Amino acid sequence: MSDRFETHQHDVLIVGGGGAGLRAAIAVCEANPKLSVAVISKVYPMRSHTVSAEGGAAGVIKPGDSLDEHAYDTISGGDWLCDQDAVEAFVKEAPEELLRLEHWGCPWSREPDGHIAVRAFGGMKKMRTWFAADKTGFHMLHTLFQTSLKYDTVIRYDEWFVTKLLVDDGRVQGAVAIELMSGKIQAITANAIILCTGGCGRVFPFTTNANIKNGDGMALAYRAGAPLKDMEFVQYHPTGLPFTGILITEAARSEGGYMLNKDGYRYLQDYNLGKPQPKPVLRSMELGPRDRLSQAFVMEMEKGRTIKGPYGDVVHLDLRHLGEKLISTKLPFVRELCLKYQNIDPIKELIPVRPVVHYMMGGVHTDINGATPLPGLYAAGEVACVSINGANRLGSNSLPELLVFGARVGRAAAEFASKHTTPSAAILAQAMDESRRLRKQLLEKTGGGERIATIRDEMQKAIENGAGIYRTGTSLVETVTKLRELQQRYRNTVLDDRGLTFNTELIAAMELGFMLDAAEAIVQCALHRTESRGAHQRTDFPKRDDEKFLAHSLVYRNADGSSRVEYLPVKITRWPPGERVYGEPSQTKDAQAGR
Amino acid sequence: MAETIQLEVTRYSPEHDAAPTFQRFEVPYRKDWVVLDALNYIKDKLDGSLSYRWSCRMGICGSCGMMVNGEPKLTCATFLSFYAPDAVRVEPLRYFPVVRDLVVEMTDFMVKLQKVKPWIIRKEEKSIADGEYLQTPQQLDVYKQFSMCINCMLCYAACPVYGLDPLFTGPAAIALAQRYNIDSRDQGAKERMDILSQHEGIWACTFVGECTEVCPKHVDPAGAIQQYKLTAAKEWFKSLLMPWGAK
C-alpha cells in the first residue's frame, strides 16, 4: 500500500474544472503568477456540467437598463433571502466578467452592427441575458478551458477524484485523491483549497443534472467541519423529459403547446391559472409561473390524473396541433432533443414531461469572497452559497455567478496562499489513514451485499417523497429516518469491481456516500424551516415568516455524524423585504426561472 | 412481453487480461433507450465492474464516444432501435490505446490541443473598460462551425491518417486551431501555422472526409484542414517572397 503513496504540493488547489473552477484558476495566475495552481477534476474539464447550459448569462450592458434593476430582480426573485451586498457586487462585476470572456474569444451572439446581443429571460424585467446561440454554457466552458491552456503555472489533474479534505491545526491543508487511470491514491497538499464541484441534482430521481453532479464538494466541506447554507432550496423546472431529465424549454409552451393530463384535459385550468384559450395568453395557463406549474403537477398526481409511464408519473406536452411547419421553424431544438435523445417526434407524438430538479440554491457557506469559515477553504459556483440566489435562483444568473465569484475566490485564495506555508506532518498521516480506509471499506471489502444502484434508487425516492416540490413535517421526518437506514446499509455495499485501473464503480460508491450527506443536509434544513419561501414550500406552514426566517439556514455536522441547524440573518442593504405576490399573475412570479 | 436485446461489449483489464475479449449481456429493449442506457443497465444490475465514460446524456459533454457496430458514435445519441432485433457490438474508440473495457487514453489529444494554441492571440490587448471587440454576425459565421467541437474524438477514430501516424495533429485539433485563425479578434494565425506545419501529417490528409462524416456536431474538420492547407501554402509562398517573415 505505502509503496503506492505519493504526494504533490501546490500553493492553491482547485477542485473542479467547470466554469467556476477554470475562472478561479485563471484569477490565481493573474493575481500572482508565481503561485503554483492545481486544477483537479473527476472528468476532463470540458466535460463539466457547465457545458450543458443553453439559455444565457445575465449582465447589464444596454442603455435603459441599470445595475439596480438587475439587483432588484435578483432579490425579489430570490424571495428576499439573497445577501444584498453580494448581489450588488455580483451585478456590478457580471458585465465586466462577460466582457472579459468576450476578449478571450467566447462566440457571443451579436447584433448586426457587431455589438453583443441580449435576450429576454424569465424573471428579468429588462433584456440583459447574453447568449451564444443555444449553447451558452458550452461556449463559455470551452473558451475558459482553452484560455486556461495558455497559463503554464496551471497544473491539471484530469480524471482524478477527491475523496477527502485534510484539516490540521484548524486549517485545510490538502486533499486525498484517486487517479482513475492508475487507481493510485495520493495526497495533494496546498495552502488554500477552492471547491468548485457544482451542484447535487443527482440526489433526486428526476433531474436535468448530469451523472457527475453528486454534491461531492458539499459533502467534503461538511465532513471537514464547514457549514452548508440554505440547502432546503431546490429549484425545479416544470417540463423535463422523465427518463433523461432533458429540459424542454418554455418556448414550446409560449408557441402554444398544451399541458394535458391522462384524459387529454388541460388541467392547469383547475389550479387558478386562468381559462384555456386556443392561443397562448401571457402569464396564464401553460405560461403561468414555473413553480405553480410544478405544484399543479403534484396535485394532479395526487388526484390520480397523471399518466403512469415506465419511469413514474408524467403529464403530456402536446405540440401536435401546432403543425410541422411551426415546430420545425420555431422549435427546431425542441424537436431535435426529442428525436435524438428520446426517440419521440413531437409533430406526431405527445411528449411525456414532469417537473425535474434543476439547480441547488444552497451550498457551502461562504462570504462575499468565497471564503468559508474554515481557514484555507474556499468555494465558488453552484457548490457554494454566497448567497445571490436566495430562495430561488433567477434564470441566467448562475453562469455569470461562476465568473464573478470564480474570479473573486481566485484572488482571495491567492492572497491567503501567499501568506501560509507548507503543510504539517499530521496531514500526511491523515492522508495515509484515508488511503487505508478506501481500501478496507471499499476495494477489499467482502460480505455485505448491498448494490450501489439499489441504495441510490431508494435515496432518490425518499428525498422526492419527503423533500420534493411540497414538504410537510411528517414527510420530512419519514425521509430523515429512511436516510439513516440507508446510511447504515451503505456501509454494507460491496463492489463487483476490485480492480485499480479506472474503477468507476469505486467512484460511484463514493459519490453515493457524498449524495447521502447532501440529502441529509437538504432534509434537515427543510425540516427546521417552518415557513414557505421561494422554492421551499411547506404545506403545514404555507406563509413566509420574516420574523423568524429572514435568515440563512446553516447546517453543521456534529462529531457523532448527526447534524445541527443554526441561523444567520440575511444582509439587507437597500431593499427591505416586499411581497412576492402569489395567486395573481404578476411579473415577480416569473422569477421562478429555471435555466 | 418484455423484449430484450443482446449487447456484445469489449472487456479488458490490464491487471488481469493479456488481450481484450467480448462479453455478451442481455438487456431490456426499449424504444427510448440509447446504447448508453443499456450500458448503464448492465452496470447497475448485472455487472458493476464494466467501465466506460459518460456524463450529460445529451450529446454535449463529449464523454461517451465508442465504436458501435464498427462505427464511431456518441452512445448517448444512438438508439438501440436502430439495430434491433440484432445484437449490438460496443467497443472502445478505434486507434486509441485502451485503458480498461470501453475507456480509451486521450492524453495525446490534450497535448496536441494545447500545442496548437487554441486561445485568442493579440499583439495588443484591449482593456475591459473599452468594451467588446466588434464582431458582426457574418464575421461570427466564418468560424462558428469550427467552434462547435465537443472533443468527442469520433473523428480521430474515423481518420485513416491518424490510424497510421499517431503523430498527426488530427482533425479536431486542426479545426480548433483554424477556429481561432479565422476569428476576427485573433492575430495568431502565423504562430499557429508554424506549429501546424512542423509535422507533415496534415499533407498526408487526402480529404476523404471520414472525419466530417462521423462528426456529431457538424464541425466539418475536413473542411478546416482543407482551408488550412490553402492558407499554409499561401503563407509558405509569401515567406519565399519576403524572407523577413510574412504578416
Ligand SMILES: Cc1cc2nc3c(=O)[nH]c(=O)nc-3n(C[C@H](O)[C@H](O)[C@H](O)COP(=O)(O)OP(=O)(O)OC[C@H]3O[C@@H](n4cnc5c(N)ncnc54)[C@H](O)[C@@H]3O)c2cc1C
Ligand atoms: C441543463 C441545464 C441548463 C442550464 N442552463 C443555464 C443557463 O442558461 N443559464 C445559467 O445561468 N445557468 C444555467 N444552468 C445552471 C449552470 O449551468 C450551473 O449552475 C453551472 O454551470 C455550474 O457550474 P460549476 O462550475 O459550479 O460546476 P460544474 O460545471 O458542474 O463543474 C463541477 C466540476 O467539479 C468536478 N468535481 C466534482 N466532484 C469532484 C470530485 N470529487 N473530485 C474531483 N473533481 C470533482 C467535476 O469534474 C467538474 O469539473 C443550467 C443547468 C443545467 C443542468
Ligand code: SF4
Ligand atoms: S470535430 Fe466533431 S467528431 Fe471531431 S472531436 Fe470535434 S465534435 Fe467530435
Ligand code: FES
Ligand atoms: S454522455 Fe455527454 S455526450 Fe454522451
